[in-house]
Amino acid sequence: MKSIHPESAAIEIDELPGDGHRIRLSGAWRNNSLGTLLQSNGRLVPASGDAPVEIDLSAVSDMDLAGAWLVRRYMATRQAEGSPVKLTGASRNMRELIGALPESVKAPAGPGAPLPLFQRIFSPVGEAMVELWRDMVAMMFVLGSAVHGAQTKLGRGSGVSPASVVTQLDHMGVRAVPIIVLMSFLIGAIIAQQGAFQLRYFGAEVFVVDLVGILQLREIGVLLTAIMVAGRSGSAITAEIGSMKMREEIDALKVIGLNPIGVLVFPRLVALTVALPLLTIVANFAALYGAAVVAWTYSDITFDVFTTRLHDAIDYSTVASGMIKAPFMALIIGIVSAVEGMKVGGSAESLGRHVTASVVKSIFVVILVDGLFAMFYAAIDF
Numbered sequence: 001m002k003s004i005h006p007e008s009a010a011i012e013i014d015e016l017p018g019d020g021h022r023i024r025l026s027g028a029w030r031n032n033s034l035g036t037l038l039q040s041n042g043r044l045v046p047a048s049g050d051a052p053v054e055i056d057l058s059a060v061s062d063m064d065l066a067g068a069w070l071v072r073r074y075m076a077t078r079q080a081e082g083s084p085v086k087l088t089g090a091s092r093n094m095r096e097l098i099g100a101l102p103e104s105v106k107a108p109a110g111p112g113a114p115l116p117l118f119q120r121i122f123s124p125v126g127e128a129m130v131e132l133w134r135d136m137v138a139m140m141f142v143l144g145s146a147v148h149g150a151q152t153k154l155g156r157g158s159g160v161s162p163a164s165v166v167t168q169l170d171h172m173g174v175r176a177v178p179i180i181v182l183m184s185f186l187i188g189a190i191i192a193q194q195g196a197f198q199l200r201y202f203g204a205e206v207f208v209v210d211l212v213g214i215l216q217l218r219e220i221g222v223l224l225t226a227i228m229v230a231g232r233s234g235s236a237i238t239a240e241i242g243s244m245k246m247r248e249e250i251d252a253l254k255v256i257g258l259n260p261i262g263v264l265v266f267p268r269l270v271a272l273t274v275a276l277p278l279l280t281i282v283a284n285f286a287a288l289y290g291a292a293v294v295a296w297t298y299s300d301i302t303f304d305v306f307t308t309r310l311h312d313a314i315d316y317s318t319v320a321s322g323m324i325k326a327p328f329m330a331l332i333i334g335i336v337s338a339v340e341g342m343k344v345g346g347s348a349e350s351l352g353r354h355v356t357a358s359v360v361k362s363i364f365v366v367i368l369v370d371g372l373f374a375m376f377y378a379a380i381d382f
Contacts, residue, residue, distance in 0.1 A: 009033045009067070020052040026059035029067025053078050058089025063097065072101040135361075138339045143331075145261035146269055146338075164267040172233040172268075173275030179232070180225060180279050181286040187224060188212060188287030192294040205299045209306055210313040212291040217314060221284040222276075222322045223370050226329040229276055230362035234337040237268055238358040241341025242351045250342075261338070269334040276330035277323055284322075317382055325373050329366050336362045 009027040016022050027033065055071065057063075075085045075098075090098070115123070195208040241264055244250050253260040288310070295301040301309075340358035344351050376382075 016052070016054070020054070022054045022056060024056040024059060025071075026061075028061050029063040029070070031064055031066035034066055034070065052084045052086065054086045054088060056089045057087065057091075057094055060090075060094065063094050065097065068094070068097040069101055072098050076102070135339060138342070139335045142261055142265060142335050142338050142342070145259060146266040148259070148262065165270050168267050168271030169275055171236070172229065172271050173278060176229065176232060176275070176279060177282060180228060180283050183224065183228060184221065184283035184286035185290035187220060188216060188290035189294045191215060191220070191287075192291035193298055196295065196299045200299075206301060206305070206309060208291075208295060208299065209301070209309040212288065213310045213314045214318055216287045216291075217284055217318045217322050219322065219370070219374070221287060222280045222325050222329065223366070225280045225283045226276060226326070226333065226366045226370075227363050229272070229279065229330070230333045230337075230366060231359050233272065233275075234333045234362045235355050235359050237334065237337035238341040238344075238355045239351065241265075241338060242344030242354055245342065245344050246346055246351065265334070265338045268338070269331060272330040272334045273327050276333075277326040280323060280326045321373075321377055321382060325370060328369060332365050332369060333362045336365060 009029050010025070012024040012026070014022040014024065055075070057071075060067075071087075075087070078085050087095070087098070192208055192212050195211045196205050199205050199207055199211075241250075244264070250260045250264075253263060292301075292303055292306045295306055296303060337358045340354040340361070344354050
């Protein structure tokens with residue numbers, strides 16, 4: 001006979017005829033007196049095939065959920081191995097407490113046979129496709145819930161106040177103007193300098209105006225602005241909604257009868273949809289001004305010549321092709337950021353992971369949509 005005595009709880013194991021065991025428990029089987037028994041992973045005695053096991057609780061003075069859980073876990077483990085388990089000497093309360101716990105436990109994962117090569121290659125692909133489909137469904141749900149829960153009427157009873165939209169416009173639009181202007185000015189200047197350097201070999205430096213004007217107005221302006229907004233405002237949306245979810249503020253909105261997506265997401269979507277086209281216009285002017293400065297200092301192209309050449313090089317379709325993309329990119333950034341914010345769990349690690357995923361996914365989808373627009377414009381000769 002062998003004994004284990006962790007504080008006031010005790011176990012005595014007797015050998016039975018036929019290679020069986022009788023486990024006699026005694027003492028107080030409570031959370032504060034179990035000690036190392038909780039680390040035994042349900043194996044109070046070594047496994048012995050299909051030998052019967054009898055658990056005697058007649059000497060147990062007290063038992064709480066922790067002690068009952070340990071007994072139930074051991075019973076389920078031995079039953080899963082094919083050993084009959086019999087419970088004796090238990091009071092009515094003990095039987096009811098043990099019986100209320102799950103009857104089965106998940107077997108510990110052990111080293112199994114290696115998966116087939118086909119499954120190892122395509123299983124991650126399938127999981128990625130399933131995750132992509134779930135993200136698309138979540139994005140459609142967020143968009144529909146935002147529109148449905150917006151209650152666009154003004155005044156008392158409105159779910160969205162104009163003040164919240166104006167506040168988000170200030171955060172996402174007005175405060176982003178300095179960094180957008182600086183970035184676009186430098187981008188325009190770099191494109192003009194590199195273009196003039198290459199075109200100088202052909203004696204066609206004046207065509208740098210066409211290069212900068214068409215490239216900036218059709219592609220670079222709205223694309224870089226959207227990427228900057230995704231990194232700046234998209235991450236902020238995910239962090240704000242994620243932190244609200246961690247502090248259970250979103251649950252509080254549901255309790256008081258408000259739609260959290262309509263209250264939190266809709267003002268941000270409206271602000272992004274308005275701010276991104278305006279920031280694109282600011283970025284285009286800053287880039288063209290930077291290109292004009294470089295063309296004047298590097299290639300002696302005056303501002304009058306630059307303006308005249310730019311007027312001849314671009315038309316309405318050049319400006320419109322870039323501005324049409326802006327609202328779509330704004331919606332994509334807002335919806336992706338909101339979806340990632342709603343996924344945040346209860347830890348800071350989860351918040352950081354979803355903020356990173358929000359920025360990465362937003363930038364990827366923005367670039368993908370820009371490519372789709374480019375193919376569409378080419379197909380309709382726009």
